[in-house]
Amino acid sequence: EADIYQTPRYLVIGTGKKITLECSQTMGHDKMYWYQQDPGMELHLIHYSYGVNSTEKGDLSSESTVSRIRTEHFPLTLESARPSHTSQYLCASSESGAGPEQFFGPGTRLTVL
């Protein structure tokens, strides 16, 4: 079944740890996105990719980094987690061309102690 997956769903980690949030989609979409969402608040774009080896920073500054080595995979990495990184991270994907709809993953709720 075509879908978009994120792991882990929940993560509690100590300050200074390196973490990678995984995002994979089986829809063959070229475009992928990472959003950050604080509880009850709007989503802010932090990274996006238009295809393999293409990554751009979004509108909200983030200390995280991303990579896009395979079409289906768009992981987000924090080299040294801090309490200010506590948030929910949502991954999304969309087709290129005329199909503007973005499909969202279930999200990863990150807590940094």
Add this chain to the structure above:
Amino acid sequence: AQTVTQSQPEMSVQEAETVTLSCTYDTSESDYYLFWYKQPPSRQMILVIRQEAYKQQNATENRFSVNFQKAAKSFSLKISDSQLGDAAMYFCAYRSGVEYGNKLVFGAGTILRVKS
């Protein structure tokens, strides 16, 4: 830069009644798309309805319809015959019509509570 404003942080509706969620946006573009997304508690965000700016006809999806007023830059969502499963956070979002501008700009969201 485009902005999206949802002025209602929270709304309540009685089951089977109708509710309207408001959204206004600001843009200088003529070609764009507007969306309403639904985010249930602890569940995946899903698309409810979308509207292409070049279409004058308001989009409709079953119990969900929009009132798109392009000149006023207003894009409200009407939910008819509200159901308990409609309870969620609703986000209005804007997307430029330019191919490489496929980023979504979200409003702050409206929490919808449905009372039985």
